[in-house]
Amino acid sequence: MRILFTTFEGGGHVPPALVMAAALRRRGHDVLVISDEANRIDAEAMGLRFGAWVRAPNRKAKGAADDPLQDWRRRWPPAIVKSVVRSVLCGPAAAYAADTRDRIEAFRPDLIITNELLLGVMVAAERAAVPVAALTANVWCFPTRSDVPPFGPGWAPARSPHETRRDAVARRWIAAWYDAGLGDLNAARASLGLPPLARTLDQLATLERVVLGTSAAFDFGASPAPPPFVHAGRLLPEPDLRLAPHVRDWIDRGGPQVLVSFSTTYQGQAPVLSRCIRALERLGVRALVTTGPAVDVTSLPRAPNVLAVSHASHDALMGRMDLMISHGGHGTVIRALAAGTPVLCLPMGRDHPDNARRIVERGAGLTLSRGASSAAIARAASRLLGEERYAAGARRLARALAVDPSSRDRALDALEALDALEALAGRVAAEWPHPDRGREGPGPSLDAAA
Incomplete structure (x- = not known):
């Protein structure tokens, strides 16, 4: 054909x-x-x-x-x-x-x-x-x-x-x-x-x-x-399990790990990424931010516990992460859920609110407004990291996705x-x-x- x-x-x-x-x-x-x-x-x-x-x-x-x-x-x-x-x-x-x-x-x-x-x-x-x-x-x-x-x-x-x-x-x-x-x-x-x-x-x-x-x-x-x-x-491409040495060294240092990633398309996401960085600085967890081509890494605020890079393989990272913070795009969140990682969604539009609702209904995460303050993001992230029920919900969904x-x-x-x-x-x-x-x-x- x-x-x-x-x-x-x-x-x-x-x-x-x-x-x-x-x-x-x-x-x-x-x-x-x-x-x-x-x-x-x-x-x-x-x-x-x-x-x-x-x-x-x-x-x-x-x-x-x-x-x-x-x-x-x-x-x-x-x-x-x-x-x-x-x-x-x-x-x-x-x-x-x-x-x-x-x-x-x-x-x-x-x-x-x-x-x-x-x-x-x-x-x-x-x-x-x-x-x-x-x-x-x-x-x-x-x-x-x-x-x-x-x-x-x-x-x-x-x-x-x-x-x-x-x-x-x-x-x-x-x-x-x-x-x-x-x-x-x-x-x-x-x-x-x-x-x-x-x-x-x-x-x-x-x-x-x-x-x-x-x-x-x-x-x-x-x-x-x-x-x-x-x-x-x-419908995801073959996993890319390669990581740059400095990224691998960063996540190998241990502690609760958080991955922050918003859309690879430009959606004016720099402000919400900045608030996520400030929120995670409050929590003291180790965090990795990937921006894709849509945001210049150097435009984001710096924090001692946050590494921001333009690209890192999510396939290689997901098994090591305790939390994903995302806009709620399907390709991004489905990788996290397939690995049993709970998700905090800050929807920017498109399919994001509907994906976020499906995550919340499955007990695998929470959702906030894209205008949420860094304090609100920190509180939600702390809940997701501290309450076992969210990780359990994400693991249940991962088992269902395995088919x-x-x-x-x-x-x-x-x-x-x-x-x-x-x-x-x-x-x-x-x-x-x-x-x-x-x-x-x-x-x-x-x-x-x-």
Whole structure:
């Protein structure tokens, strides 16, 4: 099977896409990855053929402040959604659709697997009648599942009729916010000769599979997930167990160990990193801060018990850590949880509040506001280090996460099964749940939850 993978530079969602692409290549498929130039080195290091976007946004470097989402600048939820719609989902949809059309003509894929935010890719796949699946690196971000809380607020699963109704109303509101990009999306569709849609999220009806790059043991909702969703477990690259000598020497000195790491994409995280350093200086624990390319290490305050470095392998560190302090990005926290390490989350946005809620519900950590003071961070870190129940919760979750390899195989099998299907757009549209759709199709309705 010829498989076209498409994604964009946005930090943590790229490695899972490359992991899945490499796994399918090892199964004998012909795989081509299209993304920003910044991802070329990583893709080619995994033996994958790579091409860069031409008309669509094409970032040359990771971690720069020109991150297209810019969602970290906003707090008001509708503004956050509209920012993502404008910068990725719909604003550049015509450019993504045109680039994908050209790749389809040249590569002739049997299947397209795309990041869930690239609606323009779905438009091109629909026009070419090529089956298309989505791969998300974490929990599902659109309000199209009634078995999980709506994405964004970081809510726990509904436990009362009132909360069930609240969730249903929130899904409808959130779905309407995406319609801010409907004009751009329909312009992209018109450029390829497709009719307009009534709602932005109706474009998701073209997806025949949605692969969730997380574990059912971590996620909320039904297990197994309802069609077209399938959990793939942790999609992490092969562990890198190398450590620089000065980092190894630092952690080998003993004592409680804390790892602090926020996003590798720029999200204005320097202030919260600084407060974390001041908090850990109060506690006197030994701490390591990794910044990635998004923050200059020299811009952070210094403390005698804190070492700040641009990079250190989290795979090599996790087994030695007693606590992780993080923004709550999925790729970061799942490494800690798989090692049985409790997590303190200070969500910056995106999937962070929802990941943090899942951690808290599992008894494996705590969450604070990203504006929390250094004193509040110190108190929460002290609780997590001092109360055994959090470490026990993290160890329980680690045991549940250990079954992930079989989940990945099931997800790969589900993708390969699409080779035997025609593009059944009508059937898929009937099955796909939508906040404004009642029981007219065989699939579950979000309104039914009310």
